[in-house]
Amino acid sequence: MDQYSKSVALNQISILTISSLPKSHSPLIALPPEIFLNICKHLPPFDLFSLTRVCRLFYNDLCLGDSVTIQDIWRQSRLVFMPYRQMGPPEGMNEKEYVRFLVEDKCYFCGRRNKSSKIYWERGVRSCFECLKTRTKTQEELIETKLVPPAVLHLLPCSYTRSIPIFWLDQIMPKNEEFKRLTSQECLVWMDKQRNITEQIEKEMDLRFFEDMAAKKVQKTERKHAIDAKINELCLEKNENGTSKYLRRYLDQCHSLKNSYKYIRPFTEKSWRLLKRKLAREYSELIEQEKENISSQRLVALEKKVYWID
Structure with a gap:
């Protein structure tokens, strides 16, 4: 059977299967895996994650295992819909984990979705500021407390917060213990090796x-x-x-609208519902303020007119 005949046969099977499904089931469930996965190759990351939450079947097709097909779906979705993310996943991540890491605004440590969470590539995590503070030390703090010798610190990669270099404790402390166990002769070899590793990490960062x-x-x-x-x-x-009902010149004066432009996270329907409620309230307040200003101006003008008549 040639490729065209196979395609026709699959379509006929899909139509028959879909027509026999209960109305409560999605027609996608009846599709052959090959067709379903082919459809997924053309979906953006957020849609893929939505599909994984529909049912266990979709989750298994898109998440279970580390097959080339599954990874290709997530890779293609990233490259097509996130063209600014051309670099592949860092060491220890597959494509699906990498895409989730990029799009999901969630702290790795506390699990909270926090608008202030930030990616720290040196550690390979997203972290909120609160968790960051408890898991890192600045260079000055480490030197003052003598936790890690300066010679070791200078050989380790660091992250930055507010332009201040910080070090992850779960990264530097094992390195420090490793350094302490070395002999004088081994130290030179270790330091040279660590310097090369850090240089490669910094280039990637x-x-x-x-x-x-x-x-x-x-x-x-x-x-x-x-x-x-x-x-x-x-x-x-x-x-x-x-x-x-609404005039743009007044909407542009609303603080909630101005603030909404500052964020970079996706603007969803939920985001719009929240913003719309705030805008409606602020818009009413602006209109009332405008009316009061006009009334005050008219009153002042009237008083001036009366004054000149007198």
Whole structure:
């Protein structure tokens, strides 16, 4: 049977199977695995993660195992829909884990979804600021407390927070213990080896830093476009008398709208519902303030007129 005949046969089987499904089941469940996986190759990461939560079958198809097919799906999704992320996953991560790491704003340590969580490539984690503080020490703190000799610190990769170099305790303490066990002759070899390792890590971190900057720029632009599209729709809403319910010049003055442009996380329908409620409240307050200002101006003008008449 040639490829075309196989395709026709698969489609016929799919149609028959789908037609026999209960209405409560998704037609996707009836698709042959080959067709389902082929569809998945053209989906963005967020849609793939949504599919994995639909049922165990989809989860197994997209997450279980480390097959080339599964990894190719996640890799293609990343390269097509996140073109600013061309570098492959760091050591110890597969493609699916890497994509989740990039898109899921969740602290690795406490598990909380936190808008202030940040990727620390040197440690290979996302961390919120609270967890970061308990798991790192600055260079000054380590030297003052004499936990790690300066000679060892200078050979280890560091992260940065607010331009201050910090070191992850679970990385430097084992290295320090390793250093203590070395003889004088072994120290030189160890230091030279560690220096080369750190140089390679820092080169990779520089490349990932540039990708981070590109990602933030694209994500911020995409978020702004998504917000503006919703605001434009909002401006089309009418009152009962046919006048515009919202005017853009007043919406642009709302603090909640200004703040929403600052973030880089995706702007979802849930985000819009929350923002819309805030905008409605702030918009009403602005209109009331505008009315008061106009009334005050008219009153002042009237008082001046009366004064000149007198």
